[in-house]
Amino acid sequence: MSDAPTFAIERFTHEGATLVAQESGEGHDLFVLIHGVGMGRSAFAELEGLLDDIGRVVAVDLPGYGETPEPGRVLSMEENADVVAAYLSDLTAGGESPRIVVLGHSMGAQVALEVAARHPHLVDALVLVGPTVEPGARSAVRQLWRLIRDIIPESPRVIAVGAREYLRAGPRLLAKVRAVMVHRPEDTARQVTVPALVIRGERDILVPVEWARQLTEALPDACLREVAEFGHETMIRNAGPTASLIREFLADR
Template identity: 30%
Template sequence: MVDPNRVGEPAQQEFAQRWGGAGSIVDLDGPVHWVEYGEETEFPPVVMVHGLGGSHLNWVRIAPVLAERTRVLTVDLPGFGLSPSGRRRTGVGANAKVLHRFLRDVVGRPVILMGNSMGGMISLFEAAAHPETVSALVLVDPALPVAQRIPDPRIAAQFAMYFTPFVGERFLQYSSRKLTDRQLVERMIDLCFADPSRASEDSLDAAAALAGYRRGLPSEDAAFLQASRSLMRVLARPRRYLDTMRSIAQPVLLLHGDRDRLVPVAAARKVATANPRWDSVILADVGHTPQLEVPDTMLDRVLTWVDRHGLIDV
């Protein structure tokens, strides 16, 4: 169990403070950082889980607005953001266990679980394995098995490098040496946005500051590669994953950008067809991270959905 004296211990770094977030650290076999917005209400809290290479900063453009209705928590999985991996594994299965402990021991009540990319996959596994912790699920461009089409060549090449021993390590080392903090963030924006000009300057500044802070930590390249390789192994053998989706009994909202280069929209349409009880929305002219690229549009879709299901009343 978590030491109750450490739950809510203030974080030393406050990258989300300008958006009203308060960072905390809890010991879950190693430090786990999360940011809290708003106050506890009678309604389910919203817990947001980032994707591969992401952090709590992936949610700063929507978390404060949702916090006007209910408590919102954005968590850094081990190996990402301000949660160092230490000796912990960082694959999908290991981080799913950490998320479950966070929901059980820190939040302590059923939540609306919102996950993007790899965080969507992890959230699906949590909702299926522990339905008592999840009252509803919002999947934001989740990692999905690729439908029968050729993936984006640049994305395919990059993940092939990640998956290849030695090559992945050298690629990350080269990028770290050659690119500035701002350039590292801009490269990620170019991959994840349909229109990079939509990125907000303040979120870019915060992400660059976090990238700079992480340079001063022991290398987390191994944690990133372990997570990416685990993710690819799940997607390469999709039967269990697809069965997990079909087992979900809670309300599910699937949001997906039609210009997502990392997870093609065809994959989302296929999953939506296979799970007709889900609500699905395809966002036009949007990439892989709509919560950062078109936050107002995403908030409109999410709030319409939670109102329809009576999850968070005004």
């Protein structure tokens, strides 16, 4: 018999924008995993299996990514957050109130910040993994060059997953990158009221340590942790250290 996890797949539409949610696990905690630009929920394949023994884990494809259709236009970080929040409201309506942990990777960290700031009643804790993008580096060309330098030493698995998802992101990928660049996460962070964990790969070229510290300090209740010897795509290459940091963070709360 196979020990492969069983997933429930759901499509949810809010104001013309559709996301796909994949759920596994059980428990009082509810983890919501939000991917980066050009990626999809498959980026969390390993992390899901490392958290689903302590809670329900929901990984989403944001509108226009993964298996979702393109919306009428590219959504801003705030609009993506509103879609996620509408889905969360629907998911938790009428049942027990879980502890909701919203986790975002890369661009997903910007969306997660907006969910926590705009819909604080839906978020109990925040995890930002490799959060982008710092002031002074909001250029698509600069970020692409950083990404190339970061990925070069990564494993074939990381490169294969990234290549597949970037192709699926479609012809609007550049417009999606621009939506990331105009967002100001340092401003949104000051509006967040829940405890937060910021995780940075020690070798993450896209997320300089100075920026990770600045963002952590902008959050009212946050701590910064580093994963040694890893870069921006640490969760794809080896999600174990990230899962351990999340468990430790939640155990203290």
